[in-house]
Amino acid sequence: MKKRLFALALAGVLAAVTLTGCGSLKGDETVATVDDTKIDADLANFFARYTQATYETYYSAYLGEDMWNSDASDGETYEESVKSSVLKSLEDMILLEKHMEDYDVSITDEDKAMIKETTQQFLNDNSLDDKNLVSGNEKTVNRALTLMAVQQKMRTAIQAGADTEVSDEEAAQKSMDYVFISYQTKDDSGNSKDVSDDEKAQLKSQAEAIASGLKEGGDLNTLAEEQGATVQTLTFDKDTTSPEEDLIKAADALGEGESTDVIETEKGCYVAKVTSLLDRTATDSKKSQIVQERRTKLYDDTLKKWRKKADIKVHKDVWKKVSFQKVSVKMKTETQTPYADQVQTDDQAQTK
Structure with missing residues (x-):
C-alpha cells in the first residue's frame, strides 16, 4: 500500500515546454525559510x-487556454492561487518534519528504499529536457518524496x-x-417549464389527497400510486437542507x-411520513463522518498553531521566477518512449 501511494504521488510522464524566455532560476536559491530550514x-x-x-492536463479544457490569468478567488489569478497553495503546503511539510519526534514518527529503511525506487522510476520515465524544466533531479525528487512520506505519517x-467517541444522540439520523409533485414539466424540446395555474391547483389537490389519506392511516405507497407519484426515502437531521428546508x-x-x-414550494408540493x-445505518455513517471531521480539524488546528509560532519568510523575487505562463507542463496521457533519439538521457549527457 505504501509503495502504491508513493507511485501515485509521481504517476505519469511529464511533457514540459518553454513558451517564452524565462528568467534564470538557480536551484539553490531560497524561495522560503521555515525557521532555520530552507526551501x-x-x-x-x-x-x-x-x-x-495536473491542472493543465485535466482542467485546461474547462478553464481555457489563458487559464493562469483567469480569476480564481479573492482577486487572485489561478496562477497566484495555485502557487500560494503549493508554497503553503511545502511550509506545512517542513513544520511536520520538525515535529516528527513529538509523535515518535520516523522515515524507516523500508520507506527510504521505496522513495529511492520511486525516484529512480521518475528519472527513468522522463526525458532530460523535461526534468530540467521541472527541477526533476535525483536530489530534489528524493527530497520531495521524503516530505510527502513525512506528511502522510x-x-x-x-x-x-x-x-472517536460519538453518542447516538449527537449523530442521530x-x-x-416522501413524495414530491412537481409544478414543472417538459416542453417539446425537452426544456423545463412551469405548468399553468390551473394545473398547479390540480397537482396541489393530488398532494392534499395523499396528506389526508396518511392522516387517516393510509399507506403512502398506495396513496402515491393512486396519484401517479413516486415515494422516495431520505435520512436526515435538523441540519439537512436538501431537497427542501421547509420539508x-x-x-x-x-x-x-x-x-x-x-408543503408547497415554488417548484411543487411535498408530503412526508417519518419512518424512524x-x-x-445512517446514524453509524454519521458517526464515522463526525470522527473524520474531528481528525481533520485536529490536524488543521495543529498546523495552524505551529505556523503561528514559526518564523516563515518568503523570498518573493525568487518565487516569482517560477512562472506557469512561461513553461507549460502536462502529463503524457499515452505511453511513450521517454527518450527519443534526439533527446539525451542523464547518462548520455554525462558521457559527452
Missing part, C-alpha cells in the same frame, strides 16, 4: 510544476489523537418517506409514524 528553488519548482501539470499520527423542518418536528401536511427517529 530551495528546485524543491519549490518541482512541487509547483507537478501541480501545474504525521497526518496519521496527529489524527490518532482525535476523540431520522428517516422519512426537513416540518418532518424534524414530528414523531415516528407521523406525517406532514402539504434513529436510522441505525
